[in-house]
Amino acid sequence: xxxxxxxxxxxxxxxxxxxxxxxxxxxxxxxxxxxxxxxxxxxxxxxxxxxxxxxxxxxxxxxxxxxxxxxxxxxxxxxxxxxxxxxxxxxxxxxxxxxxxxxxxxxxxxxxxxxxxxxxxxxxxxxxxxxxxxxxxxxxxxxxxxxxxxxxxxxxxxxxxxxxxxxxxxxxxxxxxxxxxxxxxxxxxxxxxxxxxxxxxxxxxxxxxxxxxxxxxxxxxxxxxxxxxxxxxxxxxxxxxxxxxxxxxxxxxxxxxxxxxxxxxxxxxxxxxxxxxxxxxxxxxxxxxxxxxxxxxxxxxxxxxxxxxxxxxxxxxxxxxxxxxxxxxxxxxxxxxxxxxxxxxxxxxxxxxxxxxxxxxxxxxxxxxxxxxxxxxxxxxxxxxxxxxxxxxxxxxxxxx
Numbered sequence: 001x002x003x004x005x006x007x008x009x010x011x012x013x014x015x016x017x018x019x020x021x022x023x024x025x026x027x028x029x030x031x032x033x034x035x036x037x038x039x040x041x042x043x044x045x046x047x048x049x050x051x052x053x054x055x056x057x058x059x060x061x062x063x064x065x066x067x068x069x070x071x072x073x074x075x076x077x078x079x080x081x082x083x084x085x086x087x088x089x090x091x092x093x094x095x096x097x098x099x100x101x102x103x104x105x106x107x108x109x110x111x112x113x114x115x116x117x118x119x120x121x122x123x124x125x126x127x128x129x130x131x132x133x134x135x136x137x138x139x140x141x142x143x144x145x146x147x148x149x150x151x152x153x154x155x156x157x158x159x160x161x162x163x164x165x166x167x168x169x170x171x172x173x174x175x176x177x178x179x180x181x182x183x184x185x186x187x188x189x190x191x192x193x194x195x196x197x198x199x200x201x202x203x204x205x206x207x208x209x210x211x212x213x214x215x216x217x218x219x220x221x222x223x224x225x226x227x228x229x230x231x232x233x234x235x236x237x238x239x240x241x242x243x244x245x246x247x248x249x250x251x252x253x254x255x256x257x258x259x260x261x262x263x264x265x266x267x268x269x270x271x272x273x274x275x276x277x278x279x280x281x282x283x284x285x286x287x288x289x290x291x292x293x294x295x296x297x298x299x300x301x302x303x304x305x306x307x308x309x310x311x312x313x314x315x316x317x318x319x320x321x322x323x324x325x326x327x328x329x330x331x332x333x334x335x336x337x338x339x340x341x342x343x344x345x346x347x348x349x350x351x352x353x354x355x356x357x358x359x360x361x362x363x364x365x366x367x368x369x370x371x372x373x374x375x376x377x378x379x380x381x382x383x384x385x386x387x388x389x390x391x392x393x394x395x396x397x398x399x400x401x
Contacts, residue, residue, distance in 0.1 A: 005030045006113040006142060007106040009098055009128065010059065011040075012047045013178075014158050014169050015117035019144050020054045021165045023115060026149050027142070033059040034105045036098040038068045039183025039245075054167050060105050064097060065183055069240040072097050072319075073184050077283055078228040078338075079331050080291070080303060081311035086261045088277045088284060089314050090185025095124055096319035099131035106139060113140035120146045123266050127317030134320035155190065177204065183244055185257075185277040196262050196272045207248065207276040211255035211349030218347035219254055220354070221247070223286045225342070228335035230283055244279045251278035255349035266316050282351050286342040289353040294337045294360045303334060 006023060010016045010033035023031050033051035037044055044061060051059035072093050083089055099114075106114050114132060118125035125143060132141055144150045152158045155178070162169045178190040186207050192198045202210065224232030230243050238246065251257055257278035265271050291300060306327055313324050340358025344351055367376050 001027075001113075001140060001142075003027045003029045003113040003140060003142065005032065005109060005111040006115050007032045007034050007102055007109060007111045008056070008115045009102050009117070010035050010047075010051055010056070011117075012043065012050055013117075014155060014162065015119075017050070017054055017167050017169050018152065018158050018162050018165065019115065019117050020051065020056050021167060022144060022150070022161075023142065024055050026147075029113075031056050032105065032109055032111065034102050035059065035061045036094075036101055037061060037063045037065060038094050038097065039065050039241075040181045043181060050168060058109075062101055064101060065241050066239075068094065068097055068183055069244060073244070073280075074229055074240065075328050075331070076310075076314060077230075077280075077287060078335050079310040079327065080284070080288060080307035081314060082284070082307070083311040083315045084261070084263055086259045087263060087273075087275060087315075088185060088259075088280045089311065090182060090275065090277055090280070091180045091187050092123070092127065092314045092317070093184065094180075094182050095127035095317065096131045099128045100135060100320075103132065103136045103139065106136070111139075113142055115142035115144070118143065118145065121265075121267060121269065123315065123317070126266055127319075130317040131320060179206075181206075183241065184280050185275055187276075188274040189271070193272050193274060200260060200274050204274050205258065205276060208252045208258050208278055208349075209255050211258075214253065214255040214348050218345045219250060220343060220345050221250065221282070222341050222343045223247075223283065224340075225287060225290055226339050228287060228331075228338040230287075232341075244283075247279035247282055249278075251282050251346055251351075252276070254346040256346050256351055257281040258349065282344060282346070285351045285353065286344055287338065289342045289356045290338050290340050290358060291335075293340065293356050293363055294358050295334060296362060299334050303331070306330065 006027070006029050008016060008019060008023065008031055012035065020031050020033065023029060033056040035044065035047050047061055048059040076089060076093050081089060102114055116125065116128045118128060129141055132139060152161055177188050180187045188204050193200060222234050223230055224235065230240065231237055233243060233246060257276050257280065259275045262270050262272045291303065295303065310327050313319070313321065318324060337360040339360060340356065342353055343355040344353050
């Protein structure tokens with residue numbers, strides 16, 4: 001495959017740093033680095049200079065935090081999607097956005113190819129390349145880890161290659177975790193985490209304090225929602241990016257948001273990862289509480305069922321699909337009534353809802369009370385139970401025969 005100019009999805013980490021000189025050596029092409037600012041904070045510092053020093057002709061760094069929060073995190077939050085009961089999809093949800101803007105840079109620069117640093121064992125290769133196929137099917141795709149000329153089979157190999165090519169990297173054999181950070185979460189893989197029996201060491205966790213070392217007094221937060229969107233903290237309005245950032249700091253201080261799980265990758269193997277999602281853990285829990293107040297039983301049931309499919313779509317990289325767009329339309333429709341407030345307690349790694357209210361609440365004290373009321377005639381329940389249990393009664397009769 002002949003390539004003249006390639007745009008690389010660049011993070012400044014070990015893999016993408018060594019890929020720049022590797023692409024130049026093996027494809028004799030111009031390499032343009034593209035980095036998306038989706039909330040990595042200090043990780044982006046000095047990235048353009050680093051990319052150019054490594055051999056890139058240009059380096060784009062685009063601030064995508066607002067788009068990430070409004071167009072990706074928010075639909076995910078409203079859907080209620082959680083992958084395999086634990087993972088809040090922090091890495092998965094960012095990949096379609098990054099790939100989308102990588103394609104835009106490729107078009108702007110007249111590049112004939114895009115490249116990524118995902119391994120042939122991971123999920124991210126699927127997420128990037130499904131986006132390429134959906135939005136720019138004619139662009140050539142270079143995936144070095146799947147290229148027969150790629151001889152770096154481990155992070156140790158990559159570190160040795162970086163040393164030979166004088167590529168500046170922050171990783172070392174003692175600090176070898178593979179991390180991914182954005183506004184929504186931070187993930188950790190590699191090192192001792194590859195053994196699912198081993199407890200993650202303290203230095204693994206970056207955004208959350210150990211629950212044992214968290215404050216001995218709880219924090220209470222009132223999260224305000226409008227049509228399913230978080231808009232206030234303790235009655236003070238914030239844009240979505242700022243709200244998530246503030247809640248990340250507070251929840252992380254109280255040890256909220258840690259998950260250690262073995263998940264089933266799309267490519268067929270199991271992997272172990274440690275995830276930190278402080279604000280996300282609070283917001284998902286709070287919105288679920290509000291949904292239980294404003295949605296009727298059948299609608300809530302269907303939302304919970306579709307949340308499983310939504311999680312699979314995001315995890316599997318199927319963001320730019322008609323099905324995801326259709327699910328969003330349904331979720332946006334039913335969440336129009338999800339306006340109100342939820343009060344939560346943050347304490348020693350736990351999120352506990354202590355109160356919820358909404359002008360659209362379907363909860364009725366008159367109906368819920370054990371006392372007398374004019375709306376619900378308790379004697380009516382007898383007839384309902386007889387009809388509801390009729391199939392059981394018929395079946396019992398057959399057993400006697």
